[in-house]
Amino acid sequence: MTSTDTATREETPSAHVGPRFRPDIEGMRAIAIGLVVVYHAGVSRLPGGFVGVDVFFVISGFLITGLLVREVTTTGRVSLARFYARRAKRLLPATGLVLIVTVLLTWLTVSAVRWREFGVDVVSAATYVVNWRLAARSVDYLAEDVGASPVQHFWSLAVEEQFYIVWPLLLVAIAWLLRRRPGLRPRRVMAVGIAAVIVPSFAYSVYLTSANPATAFFVTPTRLWELGIGAFVAIGATLWTRVPRVAAIVLGWAGFVAVVGSGFLLTTEVAWPGYAALVPTLGTAAMIVAGYTSGRAGVAGLLSWRPAVWVGGISYSLYLWHWPLIVAATAYWGELSGWWGLVVMAVAVVPSWLSLKLIENPIRFAPALSRSNRLALSVGGNFTAVGVVAGLVLVLLVPSTSAPAVTGGASGSGVSGAGALSGTSAPAGTVDSLAEVEGYVPSVVDAEDDVxxxxxxxxxxxxxxxxxxxxxxxxxxxxxxxxxxxxxxxxxxxxxxxxxxxxxxxxxxxxxxxxxxxxxxxxxxxxxxxxxxxxxxxxxxxxxxxxxxxxxxxxxxxxxxxxxxxxxxxxxxxxxxxxxxxxxxxxxxxxxxxxxxxxxxxxxxSPVYECIADNDGDLAACTFDRxxxxxxxxxxxxxxxxxxxxxxxxxxxxxxxxxxSRCVPVIGGVLVYRQTSHITxxxxxxxxxxxxxxxxxxxxxxxxxxxxx
Structure with missing residues (x-):
């Protein structure tokens, strides 16, 4: 998923014909968000809906690079301040709002034992580094109990923003080179520059996807080539206007089939991204190229359908809102069926539309922010700070203990643990003995760290x-x-x-x-x-x-x-x-x-400590058959x-x-289990x-x- 700007006349790349609105791009966004939300809703008939993220990467690379290319070719320079100000006022207000609501939903629906982990996730999401945190967690055996983070979807936004740290700087260097060597053709030099990103990134993606697919899915180097493909399409815009109409029609429909077919035919068993991601990414690139000359007979005609354009217009907002609602609903009601997942997705449209109309667009198009890059960056920075604070608040809300405190450790200070099983007349270690428990160590919120x-x-x-x-x-x-x-x-x-x-x-x-x-x-x-x-x-x-x-x-x-x-x-x-x-x-x-x-x-x-927290400290509810x-x-x-x-x-x-015959969670004042079946x-x-x-x-x-x- 991406944070690309909505395709407006102000922000859509031109193809040497001046700024123009591409409604088919919005239709592509609609397909991408549709694939993602239906997949996240749990609809089994769309097992490859995750490819919507890859579609968004290509669109983002195309649109944003188009803006930068036009700036380089018309002014010979790239204003980093203006570029980042535009990104800040477009992305960060919605991000801050969603993160605040996400923290509130997490506090209301998710077990307290998860608040610390998810609070740090929120901070990472606000600062656009959460993809690396999730990559580390994906190979951390001790993190297997954590479950889906309510901001897990921010990984793709983080990848994109990290790309837009590197790519504009490279274009600044290219602009400097073009000023020193005026005989060079700007688009050719830029094509070489983006190829220097695409080729090694794709090679690394293929390698790491084979060696460590869990990490490859999240980390930035394995995804840069997808954004790079979109950038390459934007750089070659002058060529695509010469594509014969018949060829463009065939190309566009072939791209459409590649993208939609990937959603229905691919499964999570396919190592991703790797070379398999070429299908939806090149399919998206084909649709973008075809849209220059295919006319209404091409796939652009379908993609320009007004409802699709409307969905594409709220796609960024819908992406931000849908996942926290799914996580909260699952935490509150349990595993959702595909139909109930779709209901949650439908509900997500409401805050998506409201935030777009009441928060995102008013800030994005505010005249004062358009005139002052510094003010725009300041506003964006404040919303980032709000997201960071929200995450820290969730961490601070973690209770210091979920049971009456017991002083000391397991060695000679009133907490005997396994020692309670010998030399006592009471039936220690039985369900009956749980009634005598007044406290235990570690607390349920500290159990994961008792390693x-x-x-x-x-x-x-x-x-x-x-x-x-x-x-x-x-x-x-x-x-x-x-x-x-x-x-x-x-x-x-x-x-x-x-x-x-x-x-x-x-x-x-x-x-x-x-x-x-x-x-x-x-x-x-x-x-x-x-x-x-x-x-x-x-x-x-x-x-x-x-x-x-x-x-x-x-x-x-x-x-x-x-x-x-x-x-x-x-x-x-x-x-x-x-x-x-x-x-x-x-x-x-x-x-x-x-x-x-x-x-x-x-x-x-399992995890036992989460069972205890979810059952209001009822230890008997968390016993199990030996x-x-x-x-x-x-x-x-x-x-x-x-x-x-x-x-x-x-x-x-x-x-x-x-x-x-029944295993109990606390023996001798000590919580027995920490992560899965490991003991504290x-x-x-x-x-x-x-x-x-x-x-x-x-x-x-x-x-x-x-x-x-």
Whole structure:
């Protein structure tokens, strides 16, 4: 989606025929916004509606570059002050208004545990850097509970504004060159300049889309070429007036079919943007080019239909308003059907039209702002500040605690955590025990941050296939324990570090987000997790070279693909077989193994802290069945695999996390779960004695067996 100016006589690029209104451009905007809002409404028959964003990128590049080209060719210069003043008064008032309303809707409908995250999102949206924040979140395993941000749609606006930092500056340099070398042809030089943006951006887009599609979707370098295509069309405007009418008619309709067909035929399974984005972007460029000479017989005739022009006129406003309303409606009523999503989209038209008429246009066309670039920039800056303040207010509204405060931590200060499960007559860890809970740590709003304090680089992200080796515990210890697996292995970092220091163990860890220790193929982000498979191969080589005294592993994922290329073939049996093969390779090399059985998964009540917040602190509403939680956990594959491989021992501390048939969210004054099925670091610390009692004998026995063999 874009923030392009409405196509008015003042702001539409000319084709050496003077400024003229292009109603077909507004029709293209109508198609683009229609694709986006129907897709966001959840209508399954339009699985590729996301291509509307790409259509807008091309239109934006065309319109804005047309203005700049006309300025360079007529004056020989580019006024950056006038350019940015025009952008500021066009975009920022509506942005500030929408962000204020978005914060209010978030406060009213979204769980308090999300306010801090979303408040920072609002600040990022107001300053047009939210795309980078979303890109970082897309590969952050710990961010998988966050859900859709109410300002997620601002990513495309951020991309566009970042493009319009670079492109005008490049045109300033080109204008300077043309003044120094008057014999050069301006449009040819500008074409070379934009090609210098398009070519490397497209190449990088293809590469990153293949290597890391989640990041590629949001980051600016993978999208610049799409805006560049629109800019290239604007630069070549004098050529398009010579296109024969028949050819223009064919070209325009072909572009229309490419764009609309993409919306119906593409799905989210197609890696995007990459080379696939050429279809809607070139289709849009074709329609723009055709509009110069095709006349009413071409697609321009359809696109100039008055209702389409009207929708195109409010497209920017509608894009700003529709997504926060969808997020708020979903938070309040739950998942919306396609029909109810369309109802919300229809409702969004009302504030879109009102904001255009009452806020955007009055400010945009105010005579005082047209006369003074400084005043226009000041007004825009004030609306940006309003958006920033709104986001900060949402952060400040986050309650310091959502339950009566409990002083101290899990070690000897009144909060016992797992320690409450032993030596007491009360049924600790049961649903009945929840009635006695007066407070707990961490609070639900702090649960996400209650993570193990291991260095960030020790947990490889989902992109890299290269293991990172970290040493901790007693780094001078005589016994080497290798810890391998995903974040479920590292959730025990704090107690393991303390145990290792007590026992004289040197821990060497190699862990990767959402990647277990096996030789199968997992799924991540709906795609085969190839970097996990490559990482596993490298880890096995490292282990054989290191030859640790014992290998400890744990993981969350319990299924793998029977066909490594088909994500529909996942099964627990495939994971058991993959674990069995990998573990056999290691044990036959003389490395004994200890498997820490994964804890039960909360399933429908995950994230547990959000469940508590959404149920007014009702802890009993956030319990879940242990048997089902175990079936959903990594233990469903770990335990049968361990039985199948000689020399593999199991450490089962699940009773310290869920001691009864129903798992509870608070034990001994400590919130048990943080993100998905991970336990809080506070609770993990409280398990130190329990984990040591189970793990130390197994490690000692494993090493004795290895020495005796």
């Amino acid at each position: 193990p304090p291991y260095p960030e680089e020790c947990q490889v992200d989902q992109v890299s296939p290269d293991p990172v080796v970290c040493e901790w515990g007693d780094t001078e210890g005589d016994l080497t324990v290798a810890l391998v697996g995903d974040s479920k292995a590292m959730q025990y970092y704090s107690p393991l570090d303390a145990i290792a220091k007590d026992e004289g163990w040197r821990i060497v860890s190699m862990t990767k987000s959402a990647c277990g220790f096996h030789d199968g193929m997992q799924v991540a982000s709906g795609e085969p997790y190839t970097s996990c498979a490559e990482w596993n191969d490298a880890v096995v080589e490292n282990l054989l070279d290191l030859s640790p005294d014992v290998l400890v592993t744990s993981e969350r994922i319990n299924d793998a693909l029977t066909d490594p290329t088909d994500v529909t073939t996942r099964s627990v049996d495939a994971m058991v077989e993959a674990m069995t093969r990998q573990w056999t390779t290691v044990t036959e090399a003389g490395i004994p193994m200890v498997v820490i059985a994964d804890n039960p998964s909360p399933g429908d009540v 048997e089902r939680g175990t079936a959903d956990s990594g233990a469903a594959a770990q335990l049968p695999a361990a039985r199948a491989v000689e020399g593999v021992r199991v450490v089962d501390v699940r009773d310290a996390i869920c001691p009864r 670091d506070t609770y993990a610390r409280s398990m130190q004695a329990t984990l040591a009692a189970a793990l130390v004998p197994q490690v000692e026995a494993a090493t004795e067996d290895a020495e005796g063999s």
